[in-house]
Amino acid sequence: MAKAKKLTKGQQRRIRANHDKKLQSKTPSKKDKVQWQDDDLGAAQSGVIVSRFGQHADVECTQGNIYRCNLRRSITSLVCGDKVLWRLGKETQHSITGVIEAVHERGSVLSRPDVYDGVKPIAANISQILIVSSVLPAFNSDIIDRYLVAAEQTGITPVIVLNKIDLLDSISQEEQNAITEQLNIYRDIGYQILFASSQSRDGISELREQLAEHTSIFVGQSGVGKSTLVNALMPNLGVLTQEVSQNSGLGQHTTTVARLYHFSEGGDLIDSPGIREFGLWHLTPEQVCNGFIEFEPYIGLCKFRDCKHQADPGCALIAASTEQKISDKRLASFQRILASLDENKLTSRFND
Template structure:
């Protein structure tokens, strides 16, 4: 029997789109009539599941809702207008009619869906890194670029500080000092010793925040420490790979008793920025601003170009060489991903 030919990525994408269309049509089979629904009310999306979403109503309770076909994008944190059904139909309690304008949205690129929103109406991003998996400044830089692009205030959190010792503390502190010198806030935390947990609670007050960072840095464990009794599922870092294992599969919004909200988002090992232009990445490195426009050539790529103001600034230590190297790696990854996506279509 001959082997079935392997599907191309384009074919697989089209099959996936057709399957999702069938699911959507099935979900919309029950068409709510006006006389079956109550008055319109405001709510906030606390989680999204395929063609359904859990909405927190004005009474503080959660209702699973269908989405009107006119709604093109809906993510955790969205503020919506919805109507409750007079009767629950197959566990569906109502329908979302409209989405209010977002004050902010955090997005990441997706191979199939283009730019994919992760969460909305966030006021601060807590970029969680840790001692284990190994501290990675490049990933922090990617999140900082994303935060600067959206105008959401970033805060860097070093987690698992109980694992700091003579073999790693000096190097990690030197890296963190780079961010302090630029003007970013750096915080420390440990779930094991509870160091910094009180300070984090104060930082989260009166904000809608999101924890971001590679898998295994302890985002869900931190959430458990900040919200005792929540008991999100957590897993240890893989002993074989040294990488984190994904634990959160769906973004969800939680309320703090002392004030503020937290969106717990799925962990990702790499945060791509290939949907951004090189100019947008430049502006995401805030310490570059005084040198931009000073290059000899208008189309300077900031790689090996003669007369590059950024290269000169890095050589003169006016900008930190590690940050400039990270910036160049991001530019290279953008070019590589865009080239790969063209060949895979």
């Protein structure tokens, strides 16, 4: 599938203008006509968003019951995991039982760039990100590096999970060695590595312990088995899964709406739609560099202040790689991300 072309600023403005025009001219449906007066609502109470559906959201109250609510127009952003103030209606109107009045300040938010919406929040108030990769489809360290950069930008603790370890015997010894070498690089940097298989049940109990007392999110390309892991961790949920496409070797999206689940042993999990590519084009080169935490001792030591860290003379990162103080594979991954940032900027300038 061809990569979606980034919209120009002019195209984005026209899309927003058309969207606003449609909203103004739209004949409201019965659900849209639901208007709550203060006398129709109970007292304000706390809740957490367990799922979001367009202009509605499911709110879990402190007693554990879930209510579908409208959003006040003043709420500009609402995602799974948000803590809110809401009011229960005295009567249910067209399946809507209340109104979300305000959103508390987020302790953390995981976002990704979107060609239509700019930087788009995915989930809020997360304490750890589980970056899931797998033996099949092919292990991809570049995608892991992108998620690590995103995690470091948010300050949310990342944990790397290698899934489908029951399939290790189905790949070559060379491929196994490459995976082991790359995981050792992450371990040496200081990242935690977990191994799991929903088929053999290896590592499931260790993964469940890691999730306890945290609000976590699984991220990773489609097909790595995120939903299968959720099924293994919470078998009563029956989350749908799909097999890896036999034609493309890529995974097929299974989760369509982000949702928050509770573990009986403690801890919460936000299951979010799969993301094939996790773009970083909204970040500056400096932010990307800071996402490679082992580069920190060498930042600012390059001969030239505008060093691009590619083939520039006197580059401190290249020197550190040559001296084996940092991984040449991680440096190459960093350079590919920087190149992708430049490509997006050139495309944007050309289209504008």
